[in-house]
Amino acid sequence: MPLIKHGRFAADLWTVYADDAPLQPDIPAVVSLARFLAQRAALTASALDLGVRLEPGEHPQALAEALDRLALVQLHFPSFTDGRAYSYARLLRQRYRYRGEVRAVGHVLRDQYLFMARAGFDAFETPPGETAQKWRQAVRAVGPAYQPAADDRRPVWAERRTHPERAPSQ
Amino acid sequence: MALQVLTANRLRDGAVVYLSPDGSWVERVAAARAESAPEAVARLEAAGRAAVVAREVVEPYPIAVEQGEDGRLIPVRYRERIRAEGPSIRLQCDEEAA
Amino acid sequence: MYRYDAFDAAFVRQRTEQFRDQVARRLSGELTEEEFKPLRLMNGLYLQLHAYMLRVAIPYGTLDSRQLRKLAHIARTYDKGYGHFTTRQNIQFNWPALVDVPSILEELAEVEMHAIQTSGNCIRNVTADHYAGAVAGEVEDPRIWAEIIRQWSSLHPEFSFLPRKFKIAVTGTTHDRAAVKLHDIGLVLTRDAAGAVGFQVLVGGGQGRTPMVAKTLRDFLPKERLLSYLEAILRTYNLLGRRDNKYKARIKILVHEVGIEEVRRLVEAEWEAIGRETSLDLPEAERARIAAHFAPPDLTPRPAEPPALVEALATHRPFRHWLRSNVKPHRTPGYAVVDVSLKPIGGAPGDMTDAQMEALADLADRHSLGEIRVSHAQNLVLPHVAREDLPALHRGLAAAGLATGNNRLVSDIIACPGLDYCALANARSIPIAQRISERFADLDRQADIGPLEIKISGCINACGHHHVGHIGLLGVDRKGEEAYQITLGGRADENAAIGRIVGPAFDADGAVAAVETIVETYLEERLGPDESFLAAVERLGLAPFKARLYPDKRAA
Missing domain, CATH: 3.90.480.20 (Sulfite Reductase Hemoprotein; domain 2)
Structure with a gap:
């Protein structure tokens, strides 16, 4: 799966481990929430780069105290129709002030990038054949944002007041 | 097996269509290709899947038909009759045009 | 009414261009039907029985003449010369071609209209009292708030893939014409003891196969906090609403299963946390800007009896x-x-x-x-x-054929498109409505019968609001035949109630005759012309109606 991070293709240095697979030294490791919680002391004491993968139903509150130690949180979309991860991404960014990578994995489609980017995702496992240019087009497809979210877009109601000239020309 | 034809909606405009004997999609159920042998119905369904891939139609499925007194094909279920013949109600615009 | 500024106009134009690209990708094969379906639904485009159907949003039911002329133009140019107004204040075109839909949306954008979020598992077009801004006794014009919600909910990054669709209605008076108790969220503008304006917030109403009347989530929400509170409700629902069964996915089921007290606790906790993190609520100046669009027209009193x-x-x-x-x-x-x-x-x-x-x-x-x-x-x-x-x-x-004097009378029937158009329907609705209407054609007789709301749905999804009809008819498939189950005593107003089933379903002829029997029974049993049909049903119960409808069964 091609990985797009901050709008550019990036090498994926992470390995997702099954719960019973031994972790290899020096390879950045993504583990399930269950494994992370079960082996938390050992994992956080290790020198490994650590990431956790959350499934729908796994609220990021479970990680709240450990986020400083995590370089990556993967939010899994088993199906693009399950929208819980949008809430998780916003909670990670806005409630738990997480600054690491929030990556969308699983059933990730181009027409969701805009929603995902606004909700706080900064990395995307994209379908085969995706290009960085198409990714950027999709994220910019609709410019004005009516509500504040986890990205840096100012909502329309704020722009109206302070920067009316920024309204996109037709 | 009862007599079956394959129906779908055309991708570009959504029109109700039926697979005809020459493999084209036609708007009249009476011009559809009807089959009763299970393997022949399976071939209709395979042709439908191919037409989906070819972006001609969406959501193909077989329906049961019977032959009316004049030999014309008529869908068995009332849902499919309405689909074949259009809304059963007189439309205001038809009334005005009349 | 609200007019777009340059930001609103750009938003709708860009959304239209985005859909044009999506349609092109579908036609080129880049998108499969499975991938395209949710995209077209979020732009109001269905595939129905005979053709595509485009549902165009009419936010809170307000139109101007320029927009109505554009709808006429679309009906004539891209469709078969007519449109269908729905029970959610929208309009549907029954015959557009997929390839024309981007152009239709572009024409709509010219008059500040769109089809955004008229379908899909997102926050749908917000509805409001259709008399808003014109009748006495309003706390405020509910359309101000419906417009604020419309903007906030448009392409909401967090709430566009909810467990199920989500409907919000707003009313500005205590007499409810917007059926707020039958929405996922109902908002009633009200004042607290100190005279401050806010909302009574109702949650968990809905129809469909599990009809429920909404419960009160909060007696008074200060109006300036509306959006953060809505965000807290929606987040709670997005996280906890069921996704394992589409028939149990609406927020009414969550409220039913965990209880209103627990939902209230979760929402209040979420709201408090959101309040610490961000400022979602609109500043006073933006609320005033939107409210100014709904300022009451400057009308000089005129003679009452000219x-x-x-x-x-x-x-x-x-x-x-x-x-x-x-x-x-x-x-x-x-x-x-x-x-x-x-x-x-x-x-x-x-x-x-x-x-x-x-x-x-x-x-x-x-x-x-x-x-x-x-x-x-x-x-x-x-x-x-x-x-x-x-x-x-x-x-x-x-x-123009628009002067029938039957408002809220027996021939003013709500009916969904039914099996004449709808891919989900089990039975036809419109022909039943037409036949009932013809039976009661005489307006003197209708006036004598008085207010009587008949509502007909062609399937359990209840787009025809049959659960809340004074007389409700639900189309079912009975061994390959269309049949109709009748309910009595439903109502959609501030005293909302779900109708009760009178007995076994009737075939189409039997259902039309049954409605007449029910009306005759009412006329015989009522205390006088001042006792409405609904009041009589509430007083009498179902027994006298059952006895007449099923004479062989001796009131069970």
């Missing part, structure tokens, strides 16, 4: 019927709110031709400041008509 009206009343019977049932008091003396019936005797409820749309647009310009409303009962409204104009307006409406 001579032209008195004369027409004395000499013209259809005018008398129409005045009695379709003309309602306006907040300004000498003005009226006029219901425009889309229920001609024997017609398809809610259907309107392109010519009728243009005729009504002209009449709105002449008599109602160019403003038109859509009601959830599938009628239109001219909200600001001088009483002295009523005779001329009536003549104009009559010429």
Whole structure:
């Protein structure tokens, strides 16, 4: 799966481990929430780069105290129709002030990038054949944002007041 | 097996269509290709899947038909009759045009 | 009414271009139907029984004449010359080609309209009282808040893939015409003891296969905190709403399963946390900017009984019927709110031709400041008509076939498209409505029967609101035949109630006859003309109706 991070293709240095697979030294490791919680002391004491993968139903509150130690949180979309991860991404960014990578994995489609980017995702496992240019087009497809979210877009109601000239020309 | 034809909606405009004997999609159920042998119905369904891939139609499925007194094909279920013949109600615009 | 600024216009244009690209990708094969379906649904495009169907949003049911003319143009140019107004204040076109839809959306954008979020598992078009801003007794115009919600919910990054669709309705008066208790969230504008304006917040109402009346989540929410509170409800629902079964995915099921107290605790906790993190609530200046668009029109009081009206009343019977049932008091003396019936005797409820749309647009310009409303009962409204104009307006409406004087009477039937159009339906709705309407064609008889709301759905999804009809008819498939189950005593107002089933379903002929039997029973049993059908049903219960409908069964 091609990985797009901050709008550019990036090498994926992470390995997702099954719960019973031994972790290899020096390879950045993504583990399930269950494994992370079960082996938390050992994992956080290790020198490994650590990431956790959350499934729908796994609220990021479970990680709240450990986020400083995590370089990556993967939010899994088993199906693009399950929208819980949008809430998780916003909670990670806005409630738990997480600054690491929030990556969308699983059933990730181009027409969701805009929603995902606004909700706080900064990395995307994209379908085969995706290009960085198409990714950027999709994220910019609709410019004005009516509500504040986890990205840096100012909502329309704020722009109206302070920067009316920024309204996109037709 | 009862007599079956394959129906779908055309991708570009959504029109109700039926697979005809020459493999084209036609708007009249009476011009559809009807089959009763299970393997022949399976071939209709395979042709439908191919037409989906070819972006001609969406959501193909077989329906049961019977032959009316004049030999014309008529869908068995009332849902499919309405689909074949259009809304059963007189439309205001038809009334005005009349 | 609200007018787009450059940001709103750019938003809709860019969304239209995005859909044009999506359609092109579908036609080129880049998108499969499975991938395209949710995208087209989020732009209101369905694939129905005969064709595609495009549902165009009419936010909170407010239209101007320019927009109605554009709808007429679309009906004529891209469709078969008519449109269908729905129970959610929207309009549906039944025959557009997929390849034309981007152009239709572009034409809609020219008049500040769109089809965004008229379908899909997202926050749908927000509805409001169709008399908003025209009647006395409003705390505030609910459309101000409906517009604020419309903007906030548009392409919401967190709430576009909810467990299921989500409907919000707002009313500004205690007498509810917007069926707020039958929505996922109902908002009732109210004042607290100190006179501050806020909302009573209701949650978990809905129809479909598990009809439920909404419960009160909060007695008073200060109005300036609305958006953060909505965000807290939606997040709670997005995280906890069921996703394992689409029939149990609406918020009403969450409320039912965990209880209103627990939902309240979760929402309040979420709201408190959100309040610490971000400022979602609009600043006063932006609220004032939006509210200014809904400032009441500057109307000078006019004579209440002008001579032209008195004369027409004395000499013209259809005018008398129409005045009695379709003309309602306006907040300004000498003005009226006029219901425009889309229920001609024997017609398809809610259907309107392109010519009728243009005729009504002209009449709105002449008599109602160019403003038109859509009601959830599938009628239109001219909200600001001088009483002295009523005779001329009536003549104009009559010429266009829009002057049936049957508002809220037995022939003012709500009906979903049913099996004549809808891919989900089990039975036809429109022909049943037409036959009932023809049985009761005589307006004198209708007036004698009094207020009686018949509502017909062609399947359990209940788009025809049968659960809350005074008489409800639900189409079912009974061993390959269309059949109709009848309920009595439902209502959609501030005392909302779900109707009760009278007994086994009838075939189409039997259902039409049954409605007549029910009405006859009412006329025989009522205490007098002042006791409405609904009041009689509430007093009598189902027994006398059952006894007449199923004489062989001896009231069980």
